[in-house]
Amino acid sequence: MASSYLIQSPNFSTTLKLPSKPTTLKTTPSFLPIKAAAAASSNNTPTPTPTSKSSNIRDKARHQNLTNPPQINNFSAKYVPFGADPDTSTESYSLDEIVYRSQSGGLLDVQHDLSALKAFPGSYWRALFDSRVGKRTWPYGSGVWSKKEWVLPDISSDDIVSAFEGNTNLFWAERFGKQFLGMNDLWVKHCGISHTGSFKDLGMTVLVSQVNRLRKMNKPVVGVGCASTGDTSAALSAYCASAGIPSIVFLPANKISIAQLVQPIANGAFVLSIDTDFDGCMKLIREVTSELPIYLANSLNSLRLEGQKTAAIEILQQFDWEVPEWVIIPGGNLGNIYAFYKGFHMCKELGLVDKIPRLVCAQAANANPLYLYYKSAWDEFKAVKANSTFASAIQIGDPVSIDRAVYALKNSNGIVEEATEEELMDAMAMADSTGMFICPHTGVALTALMKLRKSGVIGSTDRTVVVSTAHGLKFTQSKIDYHSNNIKEMACSYANPPVSVAADFGSVMDVLKKYLSKTPKY
Numbered sequence: 292m293a294s295s296y297l298i299q300s301p302n303f304s305t306t307l308k309l310p311s312k313p314t315t316l317k318t319t320p321s322f323l324p325i326k327a328a329a330a331a332s333s334n335n336t337p338t339p340t341p342t343s344k345s346s347n348i349r350d351k352a353r354h355q356n357l358t359n360p361p362q363i364n365n366f367s368a369k370y371v372p373f374g375a376d377p378d379t380s381t382e383s384y385s386l387d388e389i390v391y392r393s394q395s396g397g398l399l400d401v402q403h404d405l406s407a408l409k410a411f412p413g414s415y416w417r418a419l420f421d422s423r424v425g426k427r428t429w430p431y432g433s434g435v436w437s438k439k440e441w442v443l444p445d446i447s448s449d450d451i452v453s454a455f456e457g458n459t460n461l462f463w464a465e466r467f468g469k470q471f472l473g474m475n476d477l478w479v480k481h482c483g484i485s486h487t488g489s490f491k492d493l494g495m496t497v498l499v500s501q502v503n504r505l506r507k508m509n510k511p512v513v514g515v516g517c518a519s520t521g522d523t524s525a526a527l528s529a530y531c532a533s534a535g536i537p538s539i540v541f542l543p544a545n546k547i548s549i550a551q552l553v554q555p556i557a558n559g560a561f562v563l564s565i566d567t568d569f570d571g572c573m574k575l576i577r578e579v580t581s582e583l584p585i586y587l588a589n590s591l592n593s594l595r596l597e598g599q600k601t602a603a604i605e606i607l608q609q610f611d612w613e614v615p616e617w618v619i620i621p622g623g624n625l626g627n628i629y630a631f632y633k634g635f636h637m638c639k640e641l642g643l644v645d646k647i648p649r650l651v652c653a654q655a656a657n658a659n660p661l662y663l664y665y666k667s668a669w670d671e672f673k674a675v676k677a678n679s680t681f682a683s684a685i686q687i688g689d690p691v692s693i694d695r696a697v698y699a700l701k702n703s704n705g706i707v708e709e710a711t712e713e714e715l716m717d718a719m720a721m722a723d724s725t726g727m728f729i730c731p732h733t734g735v736a737l738t739a740l741m742k743l744r745k746s747g748v749i750g751s752t753d754r755t756v757v758v759s760t761a762h763g764l765k766f767t768q769s770k771i772d773y774h775s776n777n778i779k780e781m782a783c784s785y786a787n788p789p790v791s792v793a794a795d796f797g798s799v800m801d802v803l804k805k806y807l808s809k810t811p812k813y
């Protein structure tokens with residue numbers, strides 16, 4: 292048998308058996324608790340275990356830290372200019388600084404000390420992450436914080452603001468795959484089945500936790516603000532409300548769904564409805580956050596992407612660390628496509644897997660600046676005026692993360708596709724007819740899949756994951772319009788309107804018989 296050693300996982304409830312002891316480990320990391328740490332620090336005086344009546348999961352985590360104090364932590368992360376050459380660039384910032392842009396005005400990236408993480412083999416990280424799933428140990432019960440060492444290694448668990456987000460369902464789209472695409476290995480990662488109904492929760496737990504820490508450090512942060520097409524504002528306001536931090540949201544008037552609008556209102560955010568589009572709101576929030584001590588929560592802030600990247604790691608985990616061929620993601624402001632790339636790339640870099648999937652970014656044809664750039668063979672990027680789309684959360688013409696998206700696509704042999712309004716609405720209706728209840732943005736991603744299947748780029752047996760970014764219940768009006776055949780110049784080919792019928796037995800029987808005569812096997 293290969294040499295192995297036993298440690299207890301950081302949630303203290305699972306003993307991990309690791310294949311081999313890392314040879315380059317110099318200090319005992321904070322997540323090598325009880326047995327290994329006790330051996331490393333034999334004069335620890337145990338403190339009494341809190342009784343279940345007097346303690347909560349946060350207290351228990353604190354107690355574990357007392358009995359098993361964090362050892363010298365090798366892991367760290369800092370901001371660096373996005374795309375800077377690590378051999379020549381010396382510019383970097385602590386994550387405790389309030390900075391969103393590099394000196395040259397470019398984007399930032401959170402850079403982890405990979406050499407410290409590499410002291411542990413991929414098998415170690417796989418076993419550690421797997422050991423935390425399905426537990427309620429603070430904060431590791433969260434799908435994001437179960438990867439804490441790769442997200443915000445320095446933050447105290449006490450400062451974390453979490454709704455135990457992540458760990459979302461990876462749904463086998465058996466019937467949709469077979470019926471519409473001739474595919475047998477199609478999966479939908481339901482990131483929208485989440486606390487506030489979208490993938491934004493993954494990034495917002497990280498950002499708001501860091502703000503919580505900054506405020507405890509007396510840094511000048513009076514509130515947190517964002518521009519939003521709906522989902523970012525919902526997540527921001529919920530996490531801020533949970534931590535008692537003021538949130539301020541800039542929304543384009545009449546351009547987001549009622550279900551999305553009511554979320555920040557209910558969570559007590561200061562909501563500004565502004566007579567412009569998302570790009571206009573984004574410009575305003577950037578100006579405002581450079582004048583006032585309001586922390587910027589959009590994905591321009593690279594902290595957000597550290598949380599969002601965990602969805603990619605989770606997909607690999609859910610496939611027992613087998614890598615799918617394709618991952619398809621709807622794109623708007625374009626932070627998420629880079630977040631997914633980063634999650635996959637880290638897993639490869641740190642030896643958890645040996646390759647990464649090909650990424651597809653799917654845009655609405657009415658808001659397609661990335662698609663046009665891709666089609667020009669990356670010749671020249673031009674922002675567009677985004678037109679109205681049922682995929683309203685990606686009605687964005689000047690995406691802040693354009694450079695990140697291009698990097699992700701170039702380094703994953705990626706593709707960009709687009710979906711017209713009719714295509715995305717039909718795709719949504721087709722998926723719903725097989726038992727899903729997806730949002731229009733997921734309809735955009737499914738359209739991209741259908742086109743790539745039709746052209747033969749994606750094969751019938753290719754393992755493919757479509758990322759569903761928001762809950763369908765946030766977008767019911769678009770479904771109502773479609774199923775009522777109430778959309779101008781759209782055939783609504785899969786509409787399924789309700790049948791009005793008189794309240795008598797004969798009339799009900801007549802319509803039922805007519806219906807049943809058309810159903811197979813009757």
Ligand SMILES: Cc1ncc(COP(=O)(O)O)c(C=O)c1O
Pocket residue numbers: 489520522523590621622623624625626627628684685730732760761
């Ligand atoms: C539901 C939904 N899907 C997709 C996206 C696109 O994500 P990104 O802006 O990171 O490209 C957004 C937000 O922009 C969204 O709210």
Ligand SMILES: N[C@@H](CCOP(=O)(O)O)C(=O)O
Pocket residue numbers: 491517518519520521522523524588589590591623624626684685
């Ligand atoms: N769809 C987003 C648009 C803003 O994106 P962000 O990721 O940069 O915050 C939203 O829901 O507001």
